[in-house]
Amino acid sequence: MSLQLRQLSVRYGRGRNAITAVDHVDIDVPKGTTVGLVGESGCGKSTVARAVIGLVPVAGGQILLDGKDVTSDRARNSNVFRRSVQMVFQDPYSSLNPRMSIGSALKEALAHGRAAEESRRTAAEMIELVGLPQSALKRYPHQLSGGQRQRVAIARALAVGPDVIVLDEVTSALDVSVQGSVLNLLRTLQRDLGLTYLFISHDLSTVRYMSDVVAVMYLGRIVETTPTLELFAAPQHPYTVGLIESVPRLNHPRVRAPLVGDLPDPRNPPPGCRLSPRCPVGPIHRPDRKICTTEDPQAITELTVHRTACHFAARTAQPSVPV
Amino acid sequence: MIKSFFRNANGIAGSIGVLLIAAVSIFAPSIWGKKAHTINVVNGDKGPSGAHWLGTDRLGHDIFYQLLVSTRLTMEMALGATGIAILVGIPLGAGAALLPERVRMIALRALDTLIAFPGLLIAIVFAAVLDPGKFSAVLGVGIGLSFSFARVASSLTLAIRDREFISAARVVGVGRTRLMVRHVLPNIADSLAIATTVSIAAAIVTMAGLSFLGLGVQLPSVDWGRMLTTGVQSFYLTPFAALGPGIAIALAALVFGFFGEGLARAANPVLWPGSGGDDDSATATADGPPTVDDPYEPVEDGVLDVRDLTVSFPSGRKRRQQVVRGVSLDLAPGETLGIVGESGSGKSLTALAIAQLVAHPGVVEGRITVNGTELQRVPLKEVDRTLGTSLAVVFQDPMSSLNPAVKIRNQLIEGVRRHRGLSRAEAVLAARRRLGEVNLPTPERQLERYPHELSGGQRQRVLIAMGLMNEPNVLIADEPTTALDVTVQAQIMDLLAGINAEHNTAVVLISHNLGLISQNCDRVLVMYAGRVVEEVAADRLTEAEHPYTRALLGAVPDMAHSREQPLVSIPGQMPDARSTPVGCAYHPRCPLAVPRCAEQRPPLQLNAVGHRVACWVANSDEAPAGAATVGTATSGDGA
Ligand code: SF4
Ligand code: SF4
Numbered sequence: 001m002s003l004q005l006r007q008l009s010v011r012y013g014r015g016r017n018a019i020t021a022v023d024h025v026d027i028d029v030p031k032g033t034t035v036g037l038v039g040e041s042g043c044g045k046s047t048v049a050r051a052v053i054g055l056v057p058v059a060g061g062q063i064l065l066d067g068k069d070v071t072s073d074r075a076r077n078s079n080v081f082r083r084s085v086q087m088v089f090q091d092p093y094s095s096l097n098p099r100m101s102i103g104s105a106l107k108e109a110l111a112h113g114r115a116a117e118e119s120r121r122t123a124a125e126m127i128e129l130v131g132l133p134q135s136a137l138k139r140y141p142h143q144l145s146g147g148q149r150q151r152v153a154i155a156r157a158l159a160v161g162p163d164v165i166v167l168d169e170v171t172s173a174l175d176v177s178v179q180g181s182v183l184n185l186l187r188t189l190q191r192d193l194g195l196t197y198l199f200i201s202h203d204l205s206t207v208r209y210m211s212d213v214v215a216v217m218y219l220g221r222i223v224e225t226t227p228t229l230e231l232f233a234a235p236q237h238p239y240t241v242g243l244i245e246s247v248p249r250l251n252h253p254r255v256r257a258p259l260v261g262d263l264p265d266p267r268n269p270p271p272g273c274r275l276s277p278r279c280p281v282g283p284i285h286r287p288d289r290k291i292c293t294t295e296d297p298q299a300i301t302e303l304t305v306h307r308t309a310c311h312f313a314a315r316t317a318q319p320s321v322p323v
Numbered sequence: 324m325i326k327s328f329f330r331n332a333n334g335i336a337g338s339i340g341v342l343l344i345a346a347v348s349i350f351a352p353s354i355w356g357k358k359a360h361t362i363n364v365v366n367g368d369k370g371p372s373g374a375h376w377l378g379t380d381r382l383g384h385d386i387f388y389q390l391l392v393s394t395r396l397t398m399e400m401a402l403g404a405t406g407i408a409i410l411v412g413i414p415l416g417a418g419a420a421l422l423p424e425r426v427r428m429i430a431l432r433a434l435d436t437l438i439a440f441p442g443l444l445i446a447i448v449f450a451a452v453l454d455p456g457k458f459s460a461v462l463g464v465g466i467g468l469s470f471s472f473a474r475v476a477s478s479l480t481l482a483i484r485d486r487e488f489i490s491a492a493r494v495v496g497v498g499r500t501r502l503m504v505r506h507v508l509p510n511i512a513d514s515l516a517i518a519t520t521v522s523i524a525a526a527i528v529t530m531a532g533l534s535f536l537g538l539g540v541q542l543p544s545v546d547w548g549r550m551l552t553t554g555v556q557s558f559y560l561t562p563f564a565a566l567g568p569g570i571a572i573a574l575a576a577l578v579f580g581f582f583g584e585g586l587a588r589a590a591n592p593v594l595w596p597g598s599g600g601d602d603d604s605a606t607a608t609a610d611g612p613p614t615v616d617d618p619y620e621p622v623e624d625g626v627l628d629v630r631d632l633t634v635s636f637p638s639g640r641k642r643r644q645q646v647v648r649g650v651s652l653d654l655a656p657g658e659t660l661g662i663v664g665e666s667g668s669g670k671s672l673t674a675l676a677i678a679q680l681v682a683h684p685g686v687v688e689g690r691i692t693v694n695g696t697e698l699q700r701v702p703l704k705e706v707d708r709t710l711g712t713s714l715a716v717v718f719q720d721p722m723s724s725l726n727p728a729v730k731i732r733n734q735l736i737e738g739v740r741r742h743r744g745l746s747r748a749e750a751v752l753a754a755r756r757r758l759g760e761v762n763l764p765t766p767e768r769q770l771e772r773y774p775h776e777l778s779g780g781q782r783q784r785v786l787i788a789m790g791l792m793n794e795p796n797v798l799i800a801d802e803p804t805t806a807l808d809v810t811v812q813a814q815i816m817d818l819l820a821g822i823n824a825e826h827n828t829a830v831v832l833i834s835h836n837l838g839l840i841s842q843n844c845d846r847v848l849v850m851y852a853g854r855v856v857e858e859v860a861a862d863r864l865t866e867a868e869h870p871y872t873r874a875l876l877g878a879v880p881d882m883a884h885s886r887e888q889p890l891v892s893i894p895g896q897m898p899d900a901r902s903t904p905v906g907c908a909y910h911p912r913c914p915l916a917v918p919r920c921a922e923q924r925p926p927l928q929l930n931a932v933g934h935r936v937a938c939w940v941a942n943s944d945e946a947p948a949g950a951a952t953v954g955t956a957t958s959g960d961g962a
Pocket of ligand 1: 237238239273274275276279280281282283289292297309310311312313
């Protein structure tokens with residue numbers, strides 16, 4: 001199944017404290033592919049996940065599943081939707097009920113009305129699918145390591161039989177040495193089961209490794225959407241360039257921090273382009289570029305494969321990363 | 324779960340008590356009913372005697388037997404009231420907590436108001452409306468107690484309703500009822516069990532109050548409360564008439580308390596005996612036959628020199644586990660040394676130990692020399708001065724290293740005033756200069772702010788400024804950017820590099836991020852299970868030889884990793900300090916392991932290119948330890 005977000009907006013709070021956490025976001029995830037959503041903390045990427053999965057209400061725009069509108073809270077909380085779209089959370093310790101054995105957690109996720117024998121068999125299959133021994137079914141979350149717990153969380157999502165899985169920072173809580181095996185598992189499952197992934201992470205290298213297309217998010221907005229290879233070879237939005245240059249790399253000398261300052265207060269985003277107070281090619285370095293503080297570049301972007309929301313996107317940017 | 328209940332002392336004591344109470348309640352009336360009800364006015368108001376162990380009341384009833392016989396009614400009423408409180412209170416409270424935010428606020432306020440009414444008052448209202456007697460008392464006390472139950476249930480539910488597993492269960496399609504029964508209730512059950520037992524005791528006491536007012540149990544029926552009331556009236560004549568029921572009430576409360584605690588433990592799988600990681604069957608922390616690491620050449624004018632550092636913590640009965648197991652390192656002036664490792668590798672504890680920050684009951688051994696002062700050989704005051712003036716530590720979480728209630732200015736000047744005896748004005752001036760050096764805009768304004776008014780990146784800058792106040796020549800930065808975003812991380816690394824270049828401050832950078840370490844250090848130590856397993860020049864990190872380092876390099880995607888190739892899967896996990904394997908600690912996970920690896924610890928050996936590696940295979944001459952071998956041997960998707 002394909003997943004599409006059309007001008008999706010999510011708002012939190014009321015009055016002066018209101019935050020538009022997700023602001024007119026467009027994302028296309030074609031069937032069987034992975035779209036990476038990358039951004040720093042507070043950019044709204046996890047809110048996108050929670051909105052898709054029905055955990056927060058949508059303030060505007062549409063969510064389409066295979067072209068069908070599932071935006072209403074009722075649609076996203078229906079059983080049909082749950083069976084199509086699932087989610088794996090960041091921290092596998094807090095996303096598993098500490099008082100429930102792994103077996104019960106898996107059986108609970110299976111469609112209701114199954115015979116006990118059948119659900120036991122399916123739970124056993126799921127645990128095997130994610131590469132855990134059958135003995136894991138009898139265990140409780142605290143008896144497993146972080147990597148094993150995340151495999152259980154993946155098995156639980158799979159037990160429902162979804163086509164689309166939203167993966168929200170699935171490796172950030174894991175130790176370095178087990179991240180590789182969890183990512184490998186996700187890729188194998190996608191290949192074998194034809195799954196569609198929305199892969200959300202703050203880690204650019206992981207997103208690069210996992211995704212076919214990458215959407216870069218900043219302060220509630222998508223600033224650039226591009227096929228992965230192209231994005232890392234020739235990033236065009238100054239934020240994307242800065243983000244890529246900020247990632248520490250082996251065999252690569254350090255570069256000076258490309259972006260200055262911190263993320264602005266999302267309750268009170270800067271006028272015009274949201275990156276303008278930090279942008280290395282914007283008005284703080286190029287006073288002639290006044291348009292950045294007056295016109296919102298979001299307005300000029302069109303829905304094409306390679307989209308960049310910037311008045312001065314570097315169309316001729318140098319490839320900065322070997323691909 | 325049942326097994327676990329009977330294995331804990333509370334469970335045993337509680338169940339014996341409860342069984343006893345139950346037995347007395349069931350059998351006492353038929354066995355001793357007659358004795359208890361015999362009226363003998365002549366013998367009234369007598370103290371304890373052989374015939375009447377607790378004496379008699381005004382009508383000559385034997386108090387001891389009356390106590391036993393009235394247990395049934397007392398328990399029936401207390402349990403009945405608690406039952407009503409549970410049935411009404413828990414759904415009320417848990418339900419209120421699951422309401423949408425607006426309505427929830429109103430519902431919770433209403434509950435708070437209702438709690439303010441004493442249960443006794445509500446019971447009195449019920450007794451007044453209905454006829455005074457057992458039933459109105461039970462109903463009244465039950466409703467009265469249900470509000471505090473509701474309050475407990477609502478706050479417990481509120482605490483877990485936003486826990487991720489609740490969201491996760493909703494996402495897989497778990498309905499509301501099941502969510503309550505299987506996810507919410509089990510996680511608040513232990514607290515509710517305790518609330519229940521407290522409530523039984525409270526019910527007994529409130530009932531007594533009602534009886535005292537003539538609204539509870541009506542004569543000729545008697546419960547403990549009624550007995551207490553009558554007993555109190557003749558306290559100076561026959562104290563046991565009041566003490567007897569008083570003690571009975573206290574004992575019953577204790578018994579139910581133990582029982583509740585036992586239940587709470589039994590309901591929590593984390594507390595089940597033998598469950599967690601604490602099985603020491605596989606425990607053996609020996610290294611096998613001793614081996615000797617290659618010695619270090621002493622560094623000229625070294626600012627930091629650490630030899631055979633160990634940090635250990637007590638682990639159960641008279642045993643200690645070593646978390647850092649013999650780490651040696653040195654640091655030249657102006658050098659940047661990286662320590663890389665996963666959680667549990669001992670890298671952070673190494674830093675804490677150097678800064679003398681390991682808290683009791685941790686024990687630090689080994690030799691630590693800072694600027695030529697060997698810390699173990701000088702008086703504490705001197706240690707304090709040496710560390711205060713020459714070494715600074717910056718931690719991962721700047722918020723918890725700053726005092727939230729104290730202005731930045733006061734936190735910054737404290738150290739310099741103590742160690743360098745500056746006046747207040749001088750110290751503030753220095754603080755302003757330091758804040759400027761760490762590139763905080765408008766330092767004067769920042770000085771007057773509190774930590775929570777700053778962003779994460781700004782706080783980390785403040786911490787670094789604080790570290791710089793005494794112009795140390797060693798700065799230890801323990802995961803200084805792990806809590807920060809990459810664009811801010813890059814700024815902090817710029818800052819550290821600037822400090823290093825400008826003041827020739829030596830930096831120890833601790834991180835799990837190989838890229839960060841390789842870009843920002845001269846030399847790298849790789850730690851695994853409390854030991855240094857490899858030491859290599861930072862720009863040659865990709866040529867590392869230890870199988871663990873090699874696997875780490877391939878396990879996390881980096882910007883150059885081929886997207887077609889699988890990542891390296893390292894099977895298993897880092898052993899915890901209680902179960903470090905014999906020999907090479909990495910051997911259960913190592914694809915190159917040979918039999919010797921499980922028997923004897925490989926020493927850290929200096930090789931031809933100036934690396935130090937602790938690995939039998941990498942250090943043997945016919946070593947096949949090429950990068951490619953290790954990479955492909957471990958790739959694929961193992962568990
Ligand atoms: S619109 Fe202006 S400020 Fe915004 S990213 Fe482009 S150049 Fe920078
Ligand atoms: S080859 Fe042996 S000594 Fe070397 S890392 Fe593997 S297990 Fe340890």
